Amino acid sequence: xxxxxxxxxxxxxxxxxxxxxxxxxxxxxxxxxxxxxxxxxxxxxxxxxxxxxxxxxxxxxxxxxxxxxxxxxxxxxxxxxxxxxxxxxxxxxxxxxxxxxxxxxxxxxxxxxxxxxxxxxxxxxxxxxxxxxxxxxxxxx
Numbered sequence: 001x002x003x004x005x006x007x008x009x010x011x012x013x014x015x016x017x018x019x020x021x022x023x024x025x026x027x028x029x030x031x032x033x034x035x036x037x038x039x040x041x042x043x044x045x046x047x048x049x050x051x052x053x054x055x056x057x058x059x060x061x062x063x064x065x066x067x068x069x070x071x072x073x074x075x076x077x078x079x080x081x082x083x084x085x086x087x088x089x090x091x092x093x094x095x096x097x098x099x100x101x102x103x104x105x106x107x108x109x110x111x112x113x114x115x116x117x118x119x120x121x122x123x124x125x126x127x128x129x130x131x132x133x134x135x136x137x138x139x140x141x
Contacts, residue, residue: 001107006073006080009109010101014084018065020056022048030110036129037114039121044131062090069096078103 001009009028016024029048037043045051058064066086073080079102086095095116102111113129120127128134135141 003073030108035112062088
């Protein structure tokens with residue numbers, strides 16, 4: 001996959017989130033997708049149907065939608081990073097963050113790691129994604 005294809009897949013993912021469209025999700029996500037979430041968000045999410053349900057519930061409850069601010073992609077490592085803005089009119093909130101996407105051999109997103117632009121939480125010993133295998137992946141411990 002080239003950089004343009006990686007970016008297109010990320011943008012399609014956001015379109016799928018905003019439209020809560022299972023067919024669009026299936027065009028950009030692997031059936032084996034794992035979506036890692038921040039601690040306290042009941043993650044990770046495994047598989048397409050739970051991803052559709054999770055973000056669909058947010059859209060229905062809060063009229064949420066997401067805007068892609070920028071996408072950075074590297075075809076050599078089959079990864080992309082997206083900076084985004086999440087608008088939640090039902091809560092009167094705006095969230096900002098970034099996600100890291102890993103792609104499988106078929107060019108589908110098989111992993112999403114979400115990071116919010118927020119202050120650290122000193123109530124946790126480690127501010128990290130819930131369930132992500134940091135040690136196995138060689139991240140600092």
